[in-house]
Amino acid sequence: MLKCGIDIGGTNIKFGFFDGEKKVNSVVIKTPKVKEKVIPSIVCEIKKKYKPSDILGYTVAIPGVVLNDVVVFAPNTDIFGLNFKEELGLLLENDNIIVENDANLQAMAEAKATGLDDLILISIGTGLGGGIIIDGKLLNKNGFAGEIGHIKVHFGANSRMCGCGKLGCSEAYVSCKAIVKDYNDINHTNVNSKELFDLARAKDKLAIKCINDCARYLAITIATVVATTGIKEVHIAGGLSNAGEAFLRNVRYHYPKYCVRNMEDVKIKQAYLQYEAGTYAAKYLIGDEKNA
Numbered sequence: 001m002l003k004c005g006i007d008i009g010g011t012n013i014k015f016g017f018f019d020g021e022k023k024v025n026s027v028v029i030k031t032p033k034v035k036e037k038v039i040p041s042i043v044c045e046i047k048k049k050y051k052p053s054d055i056l057g058y059t060v061a062i063p064g065v066v067l068n069d070v071v072v073f074a075p076n077t078d079i080f081g082l083n084f085k086e087e088l089g090l091l092l093e094n095d096n097i098i099v100e101n102d103a104n105l106q107a108m109a110e111a112k113a114t115g116l117d118d119l120i121l122i123s124i125g126t127g128l129g130g131g132i133i134i135d136g137k138l139l140n141k142n143g144f145a146g147e148i149g150h151i152k153v154h155f156g157a158n159s160r161m162c163g164c165g166k167l168g169c170s171e172a173y174v175s176c177k178a179i180v181k182d183y184n185d186i187n188h189t190n191v192n193s194k195e196l197f198d199l200a201r202a203k204d205k206l207a208i209k210c211i212n213d214c215a216r217y218l219a220i221t222i223a224t225v226v227a228t229t230g231i232k233e234v235h236i237a238g239g240l241s242n243a244g245e246a247f248l249r250n251v252r253y254h255y256p257k258y259c260v261r262n263m264e265d266v267k268i269k270q271a272y273l274q275y276e277a278g279t280y281a282a283k284y285l286i287g288d289e290k291n292a
Helices: 035-049 084-092 102-114 176-187 193-201 205-229 239-243 245-258 274-285
Strands: 002-008 012-019 022-030 055-062 065-067 070-073 097-101 119-124 128-134 233-237 267-270
Touching: 002 035, 002 274, 012 035, 012 274, 022 035, 022 274, 035 084, 055 084, 055 102, 055 274, 065 097, 084 097, 097 102, 102 119, 102 128, 102 233, 102 274, 119 205, 128 205, 176 193, 176 205, 176 239, 193 205, 193 239, 205 233, 205 245, 239 245, 245 267
Parallel strands: 002 055, 055 097, 119 233, 233 267
Antiparallel strands: 002 012, 012 022, 065 070, 119 128
């Protein structure tokens, strides 16, 4: 039987279908702007491809906080209040559904894929998320553990407003959305994240500065989480991880300026599952009783 991973983003919803170890299909649709259409759109897309009876189970990656299967906080996507497990379960006639914060799901899948018992997974896309694995288990309390996008990295009246409504959150400085806004506001342009990275590779000074500022704030964020958890393995996933090794070298350069003593040797690397971790969670977690 198949496993289906669903990754809900602010712009797109991605689907990955797996047969054993092999990915057999993938689909991308636009995220509906009206939340009442999100779940029906997901069900419609799945039924276009397969009979629900052909699918063993689902993982649903949510860009926000999930408590008792209900989305209680989603600053970048209008899905607040939706119960994906209950509603998808009824429409797809399947109760084998894991609904979790996207970065938490990614961290669980990354830990399984790499065999690591201790891991900080940071996912950088439209926003900034994090998942923390300690002794092989996801750190999660009241749905909010690992919300590193809301660590404060800037203080003062000129701090940026985050999507959560608070000032100075790391997400307001470390995300594709943030660096693109920085560049476009200064340069009066309308480039996207891919174009920005291309400009940086072409030695555009403003693009390089925007990416460097992002790397510095990410280093501050990592130093804070490492000081709190003592974990020395940090994996970077999401759209910004595709900026490549040059971006990560920049993060590593800034990190020692902010970390506590004896934690300078933290490994900061690109995630093994990288950009598709949100859908690959199904491959690694469905059928695993420990995580399900």
